Amino acid sequence: MNAAPTPQPGIMEIELYQGGASKVDGVTDILKLSSNENPYGAPESARIAAAEATQVMHLYPNTDHASLRAAIAEVHDLDPDRIVCGVGSDEIIHLLCQAYVGPGDEVLHTEHGFLMYAISARAAGATPVKVPERDRTVDVDALLAGVTEATRLVFIANPANPTGTLLNGQDVVRLADGLPDGCLLVLDGAYAEFADDFDGGLGLAQHRENVFATRTFSKLYGLGGLRVGWGYGSRAVVDVLNRIRGPFNLSNVALAAAEAAVRDRDFAARCVADNTVQRARLRKGLAGLNLPSDPSAANFVLARFADEAEATSCDAFLKSRGVIVRHPKSYGFPDCLRITVGDAAGVDRLLEGIAAWREQ
Numbered sequence: 001m002n003a004a005p006t007p008q009p010g011i012m013e014i015e016l017y018q019g020g021a022s023k024v025d026g027v028t029d030i031l032k033l034s035s036n037e038n039p040y041g042a043p044e045s046a047r048i049a050a051a052e053a054t055q056v057m058h059l060y061p062n063t064d065h066a067s068l069r070a071a072i073a074e075v076h077d078l079d080p081d082r083i084v085c086g087v088g089s090d091e092i093i094h095l096l097c098q099a100y101v102g103p104g105d106e107v108l109h110t111e112h113g114f115l116m117y118a119i120s121a122r123a124a125g126a127t128p129v130k131v132p133e134r135d136r137t138v139d140v141d142a143l144l145a146g147v148t149e150a151t152r153l154v155f156i157a158n159p160a161n162p163t164g165t166l167l168n169g170q171d172v173v174r175l176a177d178g179l180p181d182g183c184l185l186v187l188d189g190a191y192a193e194f195a196d197d198f199d200g201g202l203g204l205a206q207h208r209e210n211v212f213a214t215r216t217f218s219k220l221y222g223l224g225g226l227r228v229g230w231g232y233g234s235r236a237v238v239d240v241l242n243r244i245r246g247p248f249n250l251s252n253v254a255l256a257a258a259e260a261a262v263r264d265r266d267f268a269a270r271c272v273a274d275n276t277v278q279r280a281r282l283r284k285g286l287a288g289l290n291l292p293s294d295p296s297a298a299n300f301v302l303a304r305f306a307d308e309a310e311a312t313s314c315d316a317f318l319k320s321r322g323v324i325v326r327h328p329k330s331y332g333f334p335d336c337l338r339i340t341v342g343d344a345a346g347v348d349r350l351l352e353g354i355a356a357w358r359e360q
C-alpha cells in the first residue's frame with residue numbers, strides 16, 4: 001500500500017483538545033457545569049428563528065453574513081464592515097493564525113491561556129510561546145518582555161479562562177501601546193459580557209490598527225452547539241480573514257439563531273444580572289467550604305483545593321452524583337476545579353455536592 005503524505009511540521013506536536021464528558025454512566029439527572037454554557041439555554045427568540053431557518057436547509061447560506069453583521073453592529077454600535085463571523089470564535093482564532101503566522105513566527109499567550117491559541121499557532125507552523133502570569137492574572141510586563149522580532153500575534157482572554165480574572169483597561173492599553181509594528185494584539189472577549197461595564201476591547205479595536213477583538217455566541221447567548229463567533233478589527237485585517245474563511249462557514253440555522261439572540265437584549269440583560277447574583281453566591285458558598293477563588297468577571301469560578309488529589313477526589317465524587325465540572329489539568333491548574341455558574345438550583349446542587357464530599 002502507498003503511504004499517505006507526512007503532515008506539516010508542528011502538527012504532530014498538537015495535543016488533542018479534550019472537551020470533557022457530558023454524560024455519566026448510570027446517572028440520568030446531569031448538571032453540566034464544565035463548559036461555561038448558559039444555564040438557561042438559548043433564548044426562545046433564537047429557537048424560533050432557528051426552526052424557521054430549517055425550512056431553507058436545501059439552500060446555501062449567504063456568504064457575507066450581512067444580516068447578522070448588521071444586527072451585531074447595531075447592538076454594539078460598531079461598523080458592520082469591520083465584523084467577520086466564524087464557526088465559533090475558535091475559527092476566528094484559527095483564521096488569525098493561518099493568515100498572520102507561519103514557520104519561524106511566534107504567537108504569545110499567557111501561561112494558562114485558552115488552549116486554542118497554541119493549537120492554532122502550531123497548525124499554522126508557528127511557535128506558541130507561553131508567558132508567565134502574576135497572581136493568575138495577565139502580566140503585561142511579562143508579555144511585553146516576551147515579545148521578540150518573531151512575534152506576530154499576542155492573545156489574551158479578558159476575562160481570562162480558566163481563572164475568570166479581568167485585566168484592567170489601562171493595562172490593556174499599555175500592552176497595545178508597547179507592541180512593536182507588525183504585531184497584532186488579539187483580545188478574546190468570549191466572557192466579556194459577564195464583566196461589569198466592560199466592552200471587551202471593542203472600543204480599542206475600533207481605534208487601533210494593531211488590536212483585534214473576538215466574541216462568541218456560545219456563552220451568554222446559549223448557542224454553543226450552533227457554533228457562531230465573530231471578530232472586530234481594522235478593515236485590512238477583516239478583509240484578510242474573509243479571503244481565507246470558508247465562504248459558507250455559517251449555516252442558515254446558525255445565522256438566523258445568532259441574529260435573533262443578539263437582538264434579544266432582554267434575554268442577555270436577564271442572564272448577565274442572574275450570573276452576577278449566582279456567581280457571588282457560588283464564591284461565598286465555596287469559601288464556606290474552605291475553597292478560595294479569585295473574584296471572577298466571567299460565568300465560572302476557579303475553586304482552589306489543597307492539592308491535586310483533593311481536586312481529583314471532589315471531581316469524581318461530584319461526577320458520581322451527576323454534577324460535571326472541569327478539572328483544568330491541561331491548563332496547568334491540577335489543584336483546581338473550574339465551575340460554571342449555574343442557575344440558583346444548580347448552584348445549590350453543586351454546593352450540596354461539595355459539602356457531602358467534605359463530610360464523607
Ligand code: PMP
Pocket residue numbers: 087088089090091114157160161188190215216217218224227228229
Ligand atoms: N475563547 C475562550 C477564552 C474560551 O473559553 C472559548 C470557549 N471555551 C472560546 C474562545 C471559543 O468559544 P467558541 O469557539 O465556542 O466561540
